[in-house]
Amino acid sequence: MDYNKFGRKTSDVSSEVDLSDKEHCILCFNDMKYFALGKCNHKNVCHTCILRLRCIMNDKKCPICKTECE
Numbered sequence: 047m048d049y050n051k052f053g054r055k056t057s058d059v060s061s062e063v064d065l066s067d068k069e070h071c072i073l074c075f076n077d078m079k080y081f082a083l084g085k086c087n088h089k090n091v092c093h094t095c096i097l098r099l100r101c102i103m104n105d106k107k108c109p110i111c112k113t114e115c116e
Contacts, residue, residue, distance in 0.1 A: 071095055073109060084108050085113035 069078045071092035080097045081089045082096035099105045106115050 084113065086111050086115075087114040 069081075069090075070076065070080055071078055071081075071094075072090045073095040074092065076092060076094075078092045081091040082091055082093050083089050086108050088108055095109075099109065105114065106111055
C-alpha cells in the first residue's frame with residue numbers, strides 16, 4: 047500500500063495539490079501575486095487583506111508582529 051506525504055493512502059486521494067511552490071496569504075490563504083510590506087518586512091499577507099485591515103478596520107498594525115505601520 048502506498049502513502050502520500052500526509053499519511054493518506056494514495057488510492058483515497060483523487061488529486062494531490064502541491065502547495066509548497068506558492069506563497070499564500072496567512073489570513074485568507076489565497077495565492078499572493080502582490081503583498082504588502084511594512085517596517086517589519088513581513089510579507090505573508092496579501093494586499094487585499096492589508097487594505098481591508100487598514101481601511102475598513104482602521105488597524106494600522108502588522109497582523110503578525112503588531113508593529114505600527116504607516
